[in-house]
Amino acid sequence: MANLFALTLSNPDISGDDKATIYTGLDKGNKLDLTLTNNSGFDASFTSSTNLLIKIAKTLIDEEGIQGITVAAPWTTDGYYTPDNDPDKSDNKAYYVLKLKAPSDGVPFKTGSDNAVTINLDSVSPSAKGTASLFACYDFPGIEMITSATLAALAAPNDNDKPLLGNENALRMTVRVNDGSDTNPLVFTDSEIPVTGVNAAENIIHINLNFQDQNLPSTHTQTGLGYLLESWDPNNPPTFQIQFPYFSANAKLPARYDLTNDFSQGDPNYNLYTSARNIRLSLSATDPKVLSNDWWEIIPPTNDDNAPFWKVQPKTANSHVFTGVTKGTHASGPFLDLYFSHIYSNLPIDQDSPETLLYVETYNFEGFNDRLTQLPLFKEPSVKINKFSGEIDIQGDTTTLQLIWDTENTEYCELTGSSERLLSNNLNNPFRQTINLTKPLKSSYTLTAFGQNGRSKIQKTIYIKWKQSSRVSPQSFDAPGPLQVSPDGDWLYLVNQHGIKKLDSSTLVAQDEELNLGSDFAKNVVLNSNGSVVYVAIQDTQGNGRISAYDSSFQSIDVSSAPGGNAAPNLYPMALSADDSQLAINQSRPLGPSGPNIQGFTPSDLKIVDGSPYSSNDVRGIGLAFGDNNLYFSDSQGLGVLDSSSFTPIAHSPVSIKSDQTVSYSPGPIAVSADNSTAATLALGYNGADRAFVLCTVDVGSTPMALKSRNQVFNGFSANPEVVSTGLGYSYDDQYLFVFGADYAAGVTDHNTTRFSVFNPDTLQELSWSPIKVDGLFGSIAMAPDGARIYASVVNTSSLSPSDPPIPKPITGSVRTLIPYFD
Incomplete structure (x- = not known):
């Protein structure tokens, strides 16, 4: 890049390379030639009506020195500014400014190095040793010249003294x-x-x-x-x-x-x-x-x-x-x-x-x-990334990630989470990776390009987006509800009205293997960490509840059947700890004397754990999740937290999610981040007759736990829903927070449609490509363990009434998938 103007300094009394030097202690001062070059491409002229300003740092010269400088004809001096009366505030009182005036007929300043203008200063006497910039400034019509060069002030050389620096010197x-x-x-x-x-x-x-x-x-x-x-x-x-x-x-x-x-x-x-x-x-x-x-x-x-x-x-x-x-x-x-x-x-x-x-x-x-x-x-x-893009190829049950990049000045590249050195350019041989349990799909991929010896580097990140795919289960299901994915990712377990359906995760085809409960109702399902045990919450026709255990083929496991309470209605939120040591169910409306409660069981024999149940009229029946040694639940006063070993509330439970104490919020669904540092919940609040929904995150790693972020959203739910219509979950790498619920956006009157949104988990800012357009009313979502699919149970809106809450009638639905993509 050529500069519009250039300045060169030269002391004509000095030979050698250090000509931009003046000396202290000389009786008559120094000569200093200023050579200005016009590289702008436009011819100009210095006129007598505008001063050429020469700015010399006050670290090199004082007022006596600036006053004593003379200039050779045709230029003349026209006074000076001190640091204190300098009208240019951007100089920060750092310069003495010599004002030079061109003759009445001007000085041509044509473009090109052959037309450079040289100004001869004399009697330049520095007051101190040092090095600083000297500026030459002038306002031409339509363009301003501000150019600089470095000037050194040294003691005058002594012929008897030696040079200090050099290969042959000291x-x-x-x-x-x-x-x-x-x-x-x-x-x-x-x-x-x-x-x-x-x-x-x-x-x-x-x-x-x-x-x-x-x-x-x-x-x-x-x-x-x-x-x-x-x-x-x-x-x-x-x-x-x-x-x-x-x-x-x-x-x-x-x-x-x-x-x-x-x-x-x-x-x-x-x-x-x-x-x-x-x-x-x-x-x-x-x-x-x-x-x-x-x-x-x-x-x-x-x-x-x-x-x-x-x-x-x-x-x-x-x-x-x-x-x-x-x-x-x-x-x-x-x-x-x-x-x-x-x-x-x-x-x-x-x-x-x-x-x-x-x-x-x-x-x-x-x-x-x-x-x-x-x-x-x-x-x-430095290194430069010209191109970094991705594609996701889905063929049957195989998902392949492809990444392409092109860089400059790069020795090698690295990708997120890997120290493997990759080529600086792979346009002809794209990076390909089959997504599986050991190499799950990430929410983002970062390419780091390293320069020679790793001195410079630059990064570019591309982000996965999500959309609804065209794939839908070929069968229709009665009252499809909670959905679970097997740990190996091969099977889906779907709550059907009177049992559990088992679907191939690739084709979404229901298998012959299923759990048929006759006239009893399936309410929820969870799987243990290796998929060998399926726990089902069941309600009989009399409203009595229980939890039963089955193997992956729905053969009953010989453990006592645990009482589960009943509800009218009851969504039976149920959760299993990551280490399979505890099972809990939220019984928000049992008919017994204990009132709303949360019951804990030992998964191996379904016996009630010591301290269980935790009973409180503030228990709400939508959210329940384990995280480390805590059990999080919906409490009318905030996020309830139980010590999972004693089933007693921890100090500061419930954690308030209010910002305005006049507005009451009741948490709904709950999700815990993969690193167990944050709990997210979607809360329903009433301000008078107005309903509002607030997405909240709580820092559960702090002491005490505290509200982290909150943001009003339009993903909602009824206080007494007939079907599950809301939920949330983190991506496996905690980069995305997925939230779905009935659509309560402004102007929407039919709430039997789903609003599916994606948020930044830290700020709760909705991402630019959210909400995702989906069909039907979602009831539950589950992410494939390799991160490459989101499965959803979906109620056909034609089987629901547009009233809120819906009028009971036979409910049908299906299973759909959301798939990842790059722009």
Whole structure:
């Protein structure tokens, strides 16, 4: 990227490479030529009506110095601004500003390097040593010029003094970039995107200074090893001052040599990563915060500095600065190692000159000339992901994931959850993975592309979406209700009015094997962790309830049949702990004297556990779920929590889910995240006669448990439903929260239709592709253990009345599937 304007500084009295230098202590000051180049493509002209502003950092010059500067004809000086009266507030009182005036007939400023304009300054007298940016600013019609270059102020050289840095001099400087040589590149993130923790490419620069005592034989002692200095002035300590060229907040565009920006917190476009004010310099390779040791001290930048720079100075004990020996009172040794880290940038790279500069200024080394050393460091683009997409192929009971990507500047790639190194480009050989129990389908896939030596990386994530498939069970079922999937994913167990149907999970065809309860009613079903035992909640024609156990082929298992209570109606929420040690049922309306209660059983013999039942008139009959050592249930006052071992409420149960104490909410269905950290519930509330539904999450890992998030939704349910019409569940990786219920969105009058929504579990924000369009009234959902299907029992809405609650009549329905896809 070519800059619209460029500035070059040159002291005509200096030969060699360090011409952008002026000296302190000269009686007549310094000459300094400013060469301006117009790269905008449009011819312009400097006129006498507008000042050309030359901004010099106050760290280099004072008011006497700016006042004394002269300029060669045809230009003239037109006064100056001090930091205090500078009208440009963006300068932050950091500059003295010299105002230059062009002649009355103007100065042409045509485009192209052959038409550069050179301005000759004289009597430039710096007040202090250092390095800073010098800006040239001018308002052309329709375009503003703000361009900069780095200027160094040093002590005037002495012919009797020696050069300090160099392979043949006293100190040899070696620079390693990103664990390589000084020709190893710095890595820049794509300039079109902000730098974040996901795409940040950190750069590290290691500077090693090596005292070559063989080049100073005059300092050798009787041991044969020398030192750099006999002593030094504590008021003017030997100093290494290090910095880089930066894109300043004053400038409109970065210069080609800029490393990164120097924006301060509060400036527009400030970024924690890319601001040079957050670069670290340390004396340790492993700890970026080490600013001092026995011999050396680093003085980091301050917010008052117009551009960040670091000073490195010896401590008092380091009287010789460098020594050939490493043992002794003042033996600091021959090495100084400095480590820059936290260097990030997304500035554009000039392909014709892809370098930045490392400035190392040395001064106050007695017997050695002050000098500014400039070392070019090369830039290269960070890794880039041009394409990352996915497809899901479903053939019968086989689901195959296919991922395709194309990257640039990449050594290798990795996918979510795997450390396997993959090709940087797989367009001709896509990544394919058969989804199964050991490799379940994730809700999202992240591709991480790594640059050379892993220094830079960038990530891109694609997300699975869900939709209703066209597949529906070929048979119709009477009053289809709760649904369970076998642990191996092969079979579905569906509550039918008078029994349990067993369906092939691939074809949704009902098998000949089924549980027929005659005139009794099946209310709920759960399976143990290996699918060998099927527990069924049953109600007889007299309203008496029980739980019975069967094997996977519906052969009765010889255990006592546990009483389950009864209801009119009763959805019989039932739950089994993950370790198969406890079984519980929510008996919200039993006819006995105990009132609403939750009963616990030992699954092996269906005996009532000690402490059971927990009885309370606040028990509501929709939600029940185990999580770790807790049993969560619907309580009229919030999320009820029982200690599952004692069947007694824990402290702070129920957990309030209210934000307004005047509105009462009763939890409905409950789901617990796979990591057992969060319980989610869909609550029904009344504000006067108005019904509202609130999706809530509770942090069950905190002490005490507390409401985490809540959000009004339009997935609802009746207080006394005839059929189950609501539920919720987490994806296996806890990235999605699926919620379904009767549709209570504004304007919907027929609530016998399902609203199926998907939310971010942390924020409860509904995802952009939600709600999912579905048919019928869902009664239950269950996710396949490989994560590749969601099964739903669905009531045909034609068998329901549009009234709320529905008018009882023969209810029929089917089983449907939801399937994953990528856009």
